[in-house]
Amino acid sequence: MRIRNLGLLALALTALSSSPACAQSRKQKREARYQEALNSYLDLVKIGASRKEVEAILQSKNTQFDRLCCVEPGTAFSDLIAIGKERHPWYCSTHTVYVAIVYVVVPPNTKKHVNENDTVQKLIIWHHLDGCL
Numbered sequence: 490m491r492i493r494n495l496g497l498l499a500l501a502l503t504a505l506s507s508s509p510a511c512a513q514s515r516k517q518k519r520e521a522r523y524q525e526a527l528n529s530y531l532d533l534v535k536i537g538a539s540r541k542e543v544e545a546i547l548q549s550k551n552t553q554f555d556r557l558c559c560v561e562p563g564t565a566f567s568d569l570i571a572i573g574k575e576r577h578p579w580y581c582s583t584h585t586v587y588v589a590i591v592y593v594v595v596p597p598n599t600k601k602h603v604n605e606n607d608t609v610q611k612l613i614i615w616h617h618l619d620g621c622l
Contacts, residue, residue, distance in 0.1 A: 582620030
């Protein structure tokens with residue numbers, strides 16, 4: 490009876506200790522998928538392209554995207570393409586992962602609005618929490 494209890498205890502401890510490793514492995518797999526998605530958009534969208542060109546490409550591929558201002562300081566509205574969902578903290582309703590196409594405002598020092606002449610500065614993986622208290 491004692492040996493059986495020790496065996497169950499050992500099994501339980503093994504399961505508990507491997508759980509963080511499994512979670513880390515799942516996270517690495519998700520991050521790899523996000524990187525693959527980013528790379529596919531880097532093949533489509535060239536740095537320096539205009540917003541008009543980029544959005545025409547996205548629309549021709551039936552890619553849904555949203556716009557959000559100022560993903561990074563000093564930038565224009567970015568085009569956001571949802572590529573995944575993550576667990577969110579209790580005080581937020583969603584955690585969405587995007588490929589963000591970050592634009593520089595052209596001409597510089599103008600108001601923050603969508604301009605078809607804005608140019609692509611970079612593409613990044615961007616995590617966004619929404620509906621937070």
